[in-house]
Amino acid sequence: MTIRAGLERVGRSARLLLLSGLFVVPLLPVPHGVFLPVLPVLVSMLIGLALCRLDLPAIMADLADPRFLLLLFGGIALFHIGAAMLLHGVGQALGWGAAVLLILVSFATAPTLTSAPNIALLLGYDARLTLIWTLATTFFSPLLIPVGLAVSGMELPIEPMRIAGNVTLILAGGLVLGVALRRIMGPVRIAESGAALDGVSALVMLGFLIPLLDGVLSEVVARPELALGLACLALTLNLGGNLAMRFLAGRIFPSARARAIGLVFGNRNIAIMLAALPHDPTFSLFVALAQIPIYSSPMILRGLDLRAECV
Secondary structure, three states: HHHHHHHHHHOEEEEEHHHHHHHHHHOOOHHHHHHHHHHHHHHHHHHHHHHOOOOOOHHHHHHHHHHHHHHHHHHHHHHHHHHHHHHHHHHHHOOOOHHHHHHHHHHHOEEOOOOOOHHHHHHOEEEEEEEEHHOOOOOHHHHHHHHHHHHHOOOOOOOOHHHHHHHHHHHHHHHHHHHHHHHHHHHHHHOOOOOHHHHHHHHHHOOOOOOOOHHOOOHHHOHHHHHHHHHHHHHHHHHHHHHHHHHHHHHOOOOOHHHHHHHHHHHHHHHHHHHHOOOOOOOOHHHHOOOOHHHHHHHHHHHHHHHHHHO
């Protein structure tokens, strides 16, 4: 079997592979912390792999359209600043503690998940919108995060310039990789290699799991009730928010775009908040458990999509 054939096989099984990774990766005998330094590289790779498969002139045309920009920035303000205020208010009304309020606001202010465009490509959603939304929210995260925390009433130490520098390097790496791949391979070969690129993206996403799930088993065993509650919260925010937004957006937009809007709302790169906020063991455990809906959503959403198409 050739490397390309192997990657195509992985790509065709990507949804099942990502779901299996949630159970396999925590059991791997990987030394503690060994994969943490490569996290920025993996993020850049995911951006580049998504970017190389999209039409750059079409993306630039979208960005030159005032109506599209209005949708983009209006959606970002609603999904991040508005959601931070709403979730904080709901949490306070329910009497939840400071740790859970921090999780709610951090979820709302966090940028869209870096792998969201790859998931959109895998599921046939509007990947161009997903990529632009991901890049925009990641680029503006040094502004969105402190503003979201401030308007929701959270007063926490944060280093926006540190985030800005790291995010800039990650984005630059992804853009360079995406442009280089498109120039080297060409649009025709890239289009013919869709399954193989899905396979590469799936393997990179699995690698991303290793540092995020480092030590999670011991935490779950030590605090099982807390872990169960945080897992349910992660599922509610991710999949619940995703389905609610795609339903509302489906009243206005075509299904591919509505499903992309749900995807960018529910899938948040909350791991970036680990670099922005003081260490909190409950928050760290939530970030690890938040990978459950992220990595299971391709399988779940595919099933929901097929069911909707049959109705």
